[in-house]
């Protein structure tokens with residue numbers, strides 16, 4: 326819908342940036358990242374392949390990937406004097422708000438904060454990616470009143486991330502599935518959070534500021550917060566019949582069902598959801614219990630029949646997180662942590678070729 330003055334509610338379909346980073350090619354069911362298809366990459370590449378692709382522009386060789394992992398491992402911990410801030414986070418605060426606070430604080434530890442060069446920005450992004458598992462997990466633990474967890478540097482990035490969350494050495498299957506989730510969440514063109522970060526970066530604000538804006542955006546239930554909402558909904562019942570009745574009841578009450586619909590995919594399945602559905606199937610097989618899969622499939626069926634709507638990534642990601650033993654308040658923080666690779670690429674691109682965002686309005690106020 327475009328009004329006579331050119332106003333498009335929600336900027337639906339409006340082109341807001343020229344980018345070399347990514348594009349959703351819905352017709353060809355591809356999520357194009359610097360010329361590669363994320364959906365194809367999800368089958369045989371890892372999160373760090375995509376981190377390298379996003380920040381360096383190409384899929385790394387095995388050697389380049391190992392050196393990237395080693396480099397990022399060097400940033401697993403935070404400056405010692407930032408640690409007390411975790412204890413100051415109020416109990417019961419959502420960890421997304423804790424993360425927003427800690428990332429904001431890190432700006433004060435950047436000795437070259439006003440440097441927006443491509444090289445310096447990339448270095449910042451790598452340091453943050455190294456620090457994010459610590460920030461994510463401990464923002465949750467602190468707000469739960471639990472002791473700070475430390476990293477295990479003998480483990481790979483995804484294995485360590487999962488280990489810090491659960492306190493158990495994860496199996497190969499668990500690491501593979503968790504890494505694939507990080508990869509799938511890493512970048513998605515111009516969602517609200519990416520737009521928010523580019524708008525902030527366009528004032529020449531620093532990366533920490535742009536990322537804290539993105540965290541705030543991503544927390545909302547219409548965006549990243551949906552994965553937590555999906556799991557709370559699944560927990561309301563414990564059977565396929567119960568879930569069907571719940572969804573029908575919500576639809577009758579004209580409630581939105583979390584995990585369905587998407588501004589760009591609209592009446593099509595998010596291709597990432599097909600992959601997470603498969604991951605859920607594997608975890609259900611491992612547990613010899615397919616209740617969660619059957620519940621989700623029943624919800625999918627009702628939404629297709631009643632609304633012509635399909636799952637987005639968050640719908641099947643939620644039960645996958647659950648099966649991996651991850652507490653629900655960490656679902657959106659993990660999304661943000663993975664997405665920092667894509668967000669950083671966008672912030673860097675904005676800084677490298679900037680014009681401040683400053684749109685106009687259609688005035689509907691009192692006459693003057």
Ligand SMILES: CC(=O)SCCNC(=O)CCNC(=O)[C@H](O)C(C)(C)COP(=O)(O)OP(=O)(O)OC[C@H]1O[C@@H](n2cnc3c(N)ncnc32)[C@H](O)[C@@H]1OP(=O)(O)O
Nearest residue numbers: 546547548549551581582583584585586587588637638639
């Ligand atoms: C990884 C991610 O961040 S993906 C997004 C995660 N968010 C969610 O899962 C939240 C649920 N989904 C939604 O709220 C929406 O589909 C959004 C926010 C994702 C997209 O919003 P928009 O593009 O503005 O679509 P909009 O909300 O206008 O929906 C269009 C129509 O479909 C309906 N609709 C859209 N999503 C849903 C839903 N999940 N449940 C029920 N109805 C829905 C709307 O009510 C509207 O119906 P109407 O035309 O009769 O009024």
Ligand SMILES: O=C([O-])CC(=O)C(=O)O
Nearest residue numbers: 513515516517588637638
């Ligand atoms: O693209 C969007 O609007 C939301 C989304 O799926 C994502 O950020 O992964």
